[in-house]
Amino acid sequence: MSELTRLSAAELAEKIAGGQVSAVEVAAAHLDRIASVDAAVHAFLHVDTEGALAAATAVDARRAAGDELGPLAGVPLAMKDVVVTVGLPTTAGSKSLEGWRPPYDATITRRIKDAGMVMLGKTNMDEFAMGSSTENSAYGPTHNPWDLARIPGGSSGGSSAAVAAFEAPLSIGTDTGGSIRQPAAVTGIVGFKPTYGAVSRYGLIAFSSSLDQAGPFGRTVLDAGLLYDVLHGHDPCDSTSIPQARFAAAAAARQGATGDLAGIRVGVVRELGGEGYQAGVLSSFEAAVQTLRALGADVIEVSCPHFQYALAAYYLIAPSECSSNLARFDGVRYGLRVGDDGNNSLEDVMSLTREAGFGPEVKRRIIIGTYALSSGYYEAYYGQAQKVRTLIARDFAAAFEKVDVLVSPTSPFVAFGIGERIDDPMAMYLNDLCTLPASLAGTPAISVPSGLADGLPVGLQIMASTLADELCFRVAGAFEAAVAATPAGPVLASIPELTP
Amino acid sequence: MRETAGAAGPTPSVDSALVPDATETPRRIGRDDVAHLARLARLAVTDAELDLFAGQLDVILGAVARVGEVAAADIPPTTHAVPLANVFRPDRVVASLPRRAVLAGAPSVEDAKFRVPRILSEEA
Numbered sequence: 001m002s003e004l005t006r007l008s009a010a011e012l013a014e015k016i017a018g019g020q021v022s023a024v025e026v027a028a029a030h031l032d033r034i035a036s037v038d039a040a041v042h043a044f045l046h047v048d049t050e051g052a053l054a055a056a057t058a059v060d061a062r063r064a065a066g067d068e069l070g071p072l073a074g075v076p077l078a079m080k081d082v083v084v085t086v087g088l089p090t091t092a093g094s095k096s097l098e099g100w101r102p103p104y105d106a107t108i109t110r111r112i113k114d115a116g117m118v119m120l121g122k123t124n125m126d127e128f129a130m131g132s133s134t135e136n137s138a139y140g141p142t143h144n145p146w147d148l149a150r151i152p153g154g155s156s157g158g159s160s161a162a163v164a165a166f167e168a169p170l171s172i173g174t175d176t177g178g179s180i181r182q183p184a185a186v187t188g189i190v191g192f193k194p195t196y197g198a199v200s201r202y203g204l205i206a207f208s209s210s211l212d213q214a215g216p217f218g219r220t221v222l223d224a225g226l227l228y229d230v231l232h233g234h235d236p237c238d239s240t241s242i243p244q245a246r247f248a249a250a251a252a253a254r255q256g257a258t259g260d261l262a263g264i265r266v267g268v269v270r271e272l273g274g275e276g277y278q279a280g281v282l283s284s285f286e287a288a289v290q291t292l293r294a295l296g297a298d299v300i301e302v303s304c305p306h307f308q309y310a311l312a313a314y315y316l317i318a319p320s321e322c323s324s325n326l327a328r329f330d331g332v333r334y335g336l337r338v339g340d341d342g343n344n345s346l347e348d349v350m351s352l353t354r355e356a357g358f359g360p361e362v363k364r365r366i367i368i369g370t371y372a373l374s375s376g377y378y379e380a381y382y383g384q385a386q387k388v389r390t391l392i393a394r395d396f397a398a399a400f401e402k403v404d405v406l407v408s409p410t411s412p413f414v415a416f417g418i419g420e421r422i423d424d425p426m427a428m429y430l431n432d433l434c435t436l437p438a439s440l441a442g443t444p445a446i447s448v449p450s451g452l453a454d455g456l457p458v459g460l461q462i463m464a465s466t467l468a469d470e471l472c473f474r475v476a477g478a479f480e481a482a483v484a485a486t487p488a489g490p491v492l493a494s495i496p497e498l499t500p
Numbered sequence: 501m502r503e504t505a506g507a508a509g510p511t512p513s514v515d516s517a518l519v520p521d522a523t524e525t526p527r528r529i530g531r532d533d534v535a536h537l538a539r540l541a542r543l544a545v546t547d548a549e550l551d552l553f554a555g556q557l558d559v560i561l562g563a564v565a566r567v568g569e570v571a572a573a574d575i576p577p578t579t580h581a582v583p584l585a586n587v588f589r590p591d592r593v594v595a596s597l598p599r600r601a602v603l604a605g606a607p608s609v610e611d612a613k614f615r616v617p618r619i620l621s622e623e624a
Contacts, residue, residue, distance in 0.1 A: 103601035196581040210579045239587040240580060312566040323541060330542065332616055337607035345620040351544035363543055364553060368560060370537045371529065384567045386577030391570065393578055425556055426563060442581020466581045 004029040009075045009169040009223040016059070016074040023056035023063075023074030027118050030076045034120065034167045037498045042142045043152075043162035045081050046089050047121040052076065055118045062116070071250075072226055073116030078162040078171040081122040082129055082155075083214065084203040085109050092205045093125040093137040093155075096329045096336045096357025106203020107235045108172065108214050115230045120168055123158030127359050128326065129176055129207040130318075131155045132431035134183075135422050136361045143418070144187060146456055146495060150415040153183030153431075156217070160187045163217045165498060170227050171217045176208050177314050178411070178435025180215045181447040185410035185459025188449045188491045190224045190476065191217045193435075195467050196442030197242035200235035208321040209240070211314075211439050219492055221256065221448060221477045225249035228469070244467055252470035256477025262296035264475060267403035271307040272434045277412040280453020285409045288450040288460045291482045292407070292475075302402060304395035309388045310436040315429060316372050316385035317440070322362075323369025329357060364425065393441040400465040405475050408434045410447040410459035438463045446472040448480055449491035457491055528561045530554055 004012065004026055015021045031049055038044050059074040079085060082092045084102035086109075091097045105113070112119065126136035134142045134157030142157040144150040145165040152161040156173025160183035163171050173180040175193035184191025192215045199214045206212060216227035228249040235241045268289060273282060293299050331337035331353035332346075339352035358366070372381035399406055411431050421427045438445040443466050450460035460479065464471040484490045531554045538545045545553070599612060608615040 100605050103597055103604065197584075236589045240584065242582045242584070244582065306570065309567055309570055312564045315560065315564045316567060327542075331607060333602075333614055334605040335607070340608065340617050342617075344617060346617045347542065347619070348544075349617045350542045351539075354542055355544040355546075358543070360549070360552075363538075363545065363549070364556060364560070366541050366543065367534060367537045367553065367557060368564075370541045371533075371557075371561070372564075374537075374540075380568060381564070383577065384570070384572060385564075386579065387572035387575040388567050388570050390575050390578040391572065393581070426559055441578075 002029060002033065005033045005166040007169065008220050009072060009218060009226055010220070012075050012169060013072055013226075016063075017069070019063075023059040023118060024053060026074060027052045027056035027076055027120070030120055030168055037165055038167060040143060040148055040498060041145055041161050041165050041167070042140060043123055043158040043165060043167055044078070044121045045091060045093075045124050045139055045158070048088055048119060051088070052118050052120050055113070059116045059118070070115045070230070072230060074118060075170060076118045076120050076168050077112060077227070078120050078123045078159055078168040079109070080125055080156050080159045080171070080173045082125055082174055082205045083109060083172065084205065085119070085122065088122060090122065090205075091139070092129070093127040093139065094357060094359070094362070095138040096354070097334075098336065100335055104203065107200035107237055108231050109203060111230055112172075117230070123156075123162055123171060125158055126155035127362050128205065128322065129155040129174055129179055129212070130322070130361050130365055132178070132182055132428055133421065134158060135418060136359055138359055141418055144415045145498060146188065146415065149417055150456070151186070151418055153186040153415065155179040156183050159217050160184055160189060160191065163219055164189050164492070164495065169219065170223060172214055172227070172231070173217055174204060174212055174214045175439065176211045176318060177439050178432040180217065181435045181445060181459070181461060182411045182431055184217060184447040186415040186457060188457030188495060189217055189219050190221050190446065190448050190480075191215065192224050192228060192446045192472065193438065193444060194228070194232060195242070195245070195444045195469055197240050198232045198245035198247070198469060200233075200238040200241050202235055202237035206325040208318040209325060210321060211318060221446075221473060221480045222250060222253040224446070225253035225473045247469045249470060249473045252473040253477040256474035257481045259478050259481050260296055261292065261475065261478050264297045264405065265403040266292050266297045266299045267302035267399055267406045268299060269307065269406050269408045270301050270303045271305070272408035276430075277409065278414060278453065281409045281412060281414065281458050284451040284453055284458040285460065288479065289407065291479060295478050295482055300403065302399045302406065304392075304399055304437065306388065306391040306395050307437045310392055310440055311429060311433060313385040313388040313392070313440060314432070314436045315368070316381050317389070319365040319369035320372045320382045321369070323366045323373065326362065326366060329354065361425070389440045392437055396437070396441045396443055396465065404464070405471060406463040408461050408463075410434055410461040414453050414456035414458060434461055442466060444469040444472050446476045448476040449483065451483070451491060452494060528565070529557050
């Protein structure tokens, strides 16, 4: 039974479609795996055993009735707790929403349900998606399956760890400054951030509205592509969603896996590397670039001079937008309410509620955002940051005149120890150095495992131009096949067993 | 900040923050500023938090002020990778969420309405 948890989503879908195994057996195998390892990993905040088995039963019944089912019908999935799911506790990793059950489903929740997927539960995350380590969760950190004393990345650390620990073949995260790509890199799996607007934000608890994007995690590029094909598409409920979002990601992944990148021009971004990056990360990246050359790609170096301002721009824009988005958590209509004793005014109750409900990183970012948007400072800070964003987008556009994709390490660091960076916000922010530019420009980017450094996974980031999401999957698919063909095999083959 | 929180002590000088310079490290934000911002943001921060945050935020603001180094006078801002304009949908009346469902998550309900503490007449 436990072999089912080792299979990819594509393999599981095939077995279920072919009648070799039932969706209920697959769901039960994953629920068993969760019961076995999640006390140590803490990927999940809520496991929906009843709901998962009911969804699986429904898929089996429809198949028995001869209904046509989608390509991922019956395949289990874990959902980041920032996405609303009707009737299931949804916390966004915060005490301010402890116990809250949404009255509606997010569009992406609807899409995975309509696809016949089996949602196992909601995963842990940095509070309101703010963080790079999942240590900012109000419910305790998630532990990296490669080394339980280390962080799984963030903010989608629970979703990433769940897939790396074989608790689910697929999961959904959100990426605002790197919160899918960086966890994928440090847990040795695949994670993808779409072109901004390709996946609906309706039902995502908003952190930074001009940056947030939901996206897939999988253990293979094909799996991530299959899930992306379910998730993306225009949504009339999200006025920022784009009509042009019609991609065939799984097909691109399959095309890539044939291993030919002849004619593809690859740019190594000069500014995303060098001093401060861990030596093991850099050598894994060098090897990855060689692999791309061996696959037939033309590799050159490109310079994107404004990328050095990406961190400064992001840590103005995101806090500004979050200070506005989090104003709704005031104890009035939902969530925590503190201090309502008949003596405190509404404003005092709001202040006491928010003080009690938010963790320190959330408070810091709200305060920075309040400052950056305040009268007299708006132009110098938020306004200026949005202009720097234009210059970063122009750097990408200029680069994409010369190359088809850009590459970099996904993060300067491998997974660090829990507690190591939590007291130094700037040290934590450095995790996002490589992922921030594509976030700001809204361009698609994928992280794919490139190897190990001192036994810990390293990710290669592949970035493409706006709407070239398929190209990310194609190049990543080719790279993944080349890595799998090496003597060490796929990176995940080296992951330690979590159970004796 | 153009107004202090009224606490004892000198007003921190943050005018230099309007001309960000990464090589200088003037104190951009002090305890009083944090207290003022927290009040604006409806956060009842503790004294310990004020001390902690003032130091941390001063470092962060020093780093993000780097955006001021970029010459961007004629550059338009960007908020979307695929700029959209006039995004509309047909104005069709559909059912709203049932009131029961909306009130189910409320901290306090009375008469099928959200019950909230009263707003006092004086507000800082």
